[in-house]
Amino acid sequence: MNSKNEGIEMKPILKQDREEISKYDITKAAHPGICFFHIFFKFCAFFSYLFLGLIISSTLFQYILIMIFHSFDFYTVKNITGKFLVGLRWYSDFTPKGDEIWRFECFDKCKRSKIDSSVFWTFQFGASCAWAFFVFTNVLSFEFVDIIFAGIGASLSWINLWGFYKCSKDQQRKMKGVQSYLTKKGLQMAVQS
Amino acid sequence: MDYTNQKQPQNYSQMEDLKTLDLEESVSETIMRDLRMIAYKLKYVLIPKEQEDNGKELRNWDLWGPLIFCLALAMTLSFKADSTTSSSKSDVFAIIFVLIWVGAFVVTLNAQLLGGKVSFFQSVCLLGYCVFPINIEAIIIAFVGSYLPFVVKLIPVIICFAWSAYSSVGFMASLVPPHKKKLAVYPVFLFYLFLSWFSLIV
Numbered sequence: 001m002n003s004k005n006e007g008i009e010m011k012p013i014l015k016q017d018r019e020e021i022s023k024y025d026i027t028k029a030a031h032p033g034i035c036f037f038h039i040f041f042k043f044c045a046f047f048s049y050l051f052l053g054l055i056i057s058s059t060l061f062q063y064i065l066i067m068i069f070h071s072f073d074f075y076t077v078k079n080i081t082g083k084f085l086v087g088l089r090w091y092s093d094f095t096p097k098g099d100e101i102w103r104f105e106c107f108d109k110c111k112r113s114k115i116d117s118s119v120f121w122t123f124q125f126g127a128s129c130a131w132a133f134f135v136f137t138n139v140l141s142f143e144f145v146d147i148i149f150a151g152i153g154a155s156l157s158w159i160n161l162w163g164f165y166k167c168s169k170d171q172q173r174k175m176k177g178v179q180s181y182l183t184k185k186g187l188q189m190a191v192q193s
Numbered sequence: 194m195d196y197t198n199q200k201q202p203q204n205y206s207q208m209e210d211l212k213t214l215d216l217e218e219s220v221s222e223t224i225m226r227d228l229r230m231i232a233y234k235l236k237y238v239l240i241p242k243e244q245e246d247n248g249k250e251l252r253n254w255d256l257w258g259p260l261i262f263c264l265a266l267a268m269t270l271s272f273k274a275d276s277t278t279s280s281s282k283s284d285v286f287a288i289i290f291v292l293i294w295v296g297a298f299v300v301t302l303n304a305q306l307l308g309g310k311v312s313f314f315q316s317v318c319l320l321g322y323c324v325f326p327i328n329i330e331a332i333i334i335a336f337v338g339s340y341l342p343f344v345v346k347l348i349p350v351i352i353c354f355a356w357s358a359y360s361s362v363g364f365m366a367s368l369v370p371p372h373k374k375k376l377a378v379y380p381v382f383l384f385y386l387f388l389s390w391f392s393l394i395v
Contacts, residue, residue: 034220058282058283059282059283060271060282060283060286062283063283063286063287064264064268064286067264067290068264071257071260075257079223079227080220080223092254092314094252094253100252100312100314100315145283145287148287148290148291
């Protein structure tokens with residue numbers, strides 16, 4: 001029992017030291033495999049958009065692969081990565097009346113670390129900006145087909161970014177709510193005692 | 194509320210319970226659940242006998258099904274396309290892709306402008322799922338089309354077009370006021386007619 005307790009206490013201290021050295025050290029993240037896939041599909045999408053023309057001569061397969069990578073990236077970030085890395089979720093729901101509403105939720109009980117969330121936000125924001133830049137350059141050079149694929153990439157990335165941003169605002173509001181509740185409780189107890 | 198059959202939703206009003214459960218779901222469970230939902234919606238949309246409540250099941254829309262069918266149709270038609278120049282194949286892919294999504298957008302916009310009260314995404318989801326019969330027809334023609342005369346090829350085209358149109362018209366017509374039904378339904382016919390014809394001649 002004693003050695004087990006020591007082992008558990010030791011890990012967080014080590015993690016904090018390493019975090020200061022490198023916020024993006026994936027091997028120390030709570031979910032290294034999921035971090036990898038978060039980055040992998042984005043990388044594949046960019047690689048196939050920029051360089052696949054040099055490897056495969058058929059433009060048809062290039063288009064197919066780009067679309068597949070875009071959709072895999074969107075699905076992974078929305079359903080898997082967001083849930084495991086930052087504990088957030090957004091989706092559309094319907095009220096009993098039949099109206100459609102959007103829900104933005106955060107999970108409290110979820111194994112998270114600073115590395116996970118910094119990897120998530122950096123790469124999502126970076127990818128969104130990069131796709132927006134590609135759309136801009138394609139519009140300036142009138143390359144119609146490239147606009148479609150860069151545009152799809154940009155819109156999917158920004159939609160995810162917006163959804164998770166709204167979730168994180170909800171999370172911050174919850175944290176503030178919890179803090180104010182605790183301070184109220186503390187004051188009440190102090191007054192009563 | 195029935196909590197027993199939570200793995201496979203028979204009724205989407207039970208989705209509330211499912212959503213709180215999937216905090217602990219593993220990745221493979223998430224993916225399988227989504228695939229099962231796509232299959233369930235496909236069956237619901239395309240087999241008219243199962244439609245009892247006229248569209249309430251569609252409220253839980255998703256765009257993954259339409260994306261899969263759109264990609265499949267675009268790939269089938271572009272593989273079959275004229276292979277003398279590689280650019281025409283990719284043109285066919287891009288045309289089909291843009292056509293399906295822009296077409297669904299325009300048809301939905303038309304229904305909304307006519308006073309229909311439906312969520313934008315629900316309607317796009319429905320139109321996308323109803324592309325599936327055209328997928329079937331494109332695959333049939335791709336495999337056996339070169340051996341058959343044109344008239345024989347028309348038969349699966351007409352059957353699948355009628356199937357798509359019938360499935361989607363039921364929903365679309367129920368959305369708008371009765372005196373505007375034909376105005377809402379006419380673009381849907383055009384949309385599927387064009388897709389069927391395109392898959393025949395490519």
